[in-house]
Amino acid sequence: MSERSIDVDLTRSSSGRVVKERVYKWLLFGCAALTVFVTASIIFTLATDAIAFFRLVSPVEFFTETEWFVRGDSGTYGVWPLVTATLIITVVSAIVSMPIGVAAAVYLSEYASARMRSVLKPALEVLAGIPTVVYGYLALVYLTPALQWVGIPVSTFNLLSASIMVGIMIIPMVSSLSEDAMSSVPDSLRQAGYGMGATKYEVSTGIVIPAAVSGIFSSFILALSRAIGETMIVVMAAGLRPRMFNFSNPLDNLLSSGQPMTAGMVNAVTSDATGGSSTYLSMFALGLTLFTITFAMNLASDYVAARYQEEYQ
DSSP: OOOOOOOOOOSOOOHHHHHHHHHHHHHHHHHHHHHHHHHHHHHHHHHHHHHHHHHHSOHHHHHHOOOEEEETTEEEEOOHHHHHHHHHHHHHHHHHHHHHHHHHHHIIIIIOOHHHHHHHHHHHHHHHTSOHHHHHHHIIIIIHHHHHHTTOOOOSSOHHHHHHHHHHHHHHHHHHHHHHHHHTSOHHHHHHHHHTTOOHHHHIIIIIHHHTHHHHHHHHHHHHHHHHTOOHHHHHHTOSOOOOOOSSOHHHHHHSOOOOHHHHHHHHHHSSOOTTSHHHHHHHHHHHHHHHHHHHHHHHHHHHHHHHOOOOO
16 A cells, blocks of 8 residues: 555645735725725824914813803814713713613514514614704704693703704614624523523523623714714704803703804804914814714723623634
8 A cells, every 4th residue: 555645735826816816915905004094194184283273272271161152263262161062962862872772672683573673674774874964954843843842941952952863863873783782692592591481571681681781882882972973963953052061050951052062163164264263273173172082982892892792602
């Protein structure tokens, strides 16, 4: 019997195939590098013009003053009225979207039949595709009068209507990402719960949700980052009057108008301010501040997802 081994070459030595693989590799690398380049360019542009703004306006004034008043090329640039309005809208929209989004995700993942899921999930995705200007129109023309009709004394432009509509807008993001996280939980965990006599509700709330908590939390952070950066809804429904948070009457902050950071940026770029003035450059300082907030939230999301992510064999 021959002891000579037989080596079988399973690779192709076609030079044309090697060239195509290299083209694919560098094409994909170019796409990845483009995203990094765009992000770095945005940061560089915001930082450059924000530095020019801080040469005209003291950073101490910008981060400590409680009044934002712009007239022409000058004004008082205290960012806190805009920040507090942004946080109010973010918190109230979270109160609206998170319970509804998670409940919808639980239903789609644990209760809905395949036929029902095939109808409801595309409907949620259609809701996510509605232009935000339509949400702003609905908030101004329908939601605000409805709130006034039920006895809530909101002004024509108010943060409550804007917050509710922003919350409705981000429900599809919360529900879709949370449902994907719940669907990734192995069925063996569900079967173990049923084997111990648990009901479907107990399995959903006691097993599935805790196992998918990292993905659910990530959906919260991404949705809130979307809410913080929303522009058209808050411009149309919240108003353009900067107001510092009223600690003596917190409810008044919701019922009255306000100017979030995105609305302040729109107001700065659409005003009669000349290019290079402090009012014009304030748009970039606000943009850099907003970018920093959302970047920190995304870092927190990545940390929580990595810290509490379940690994299944």
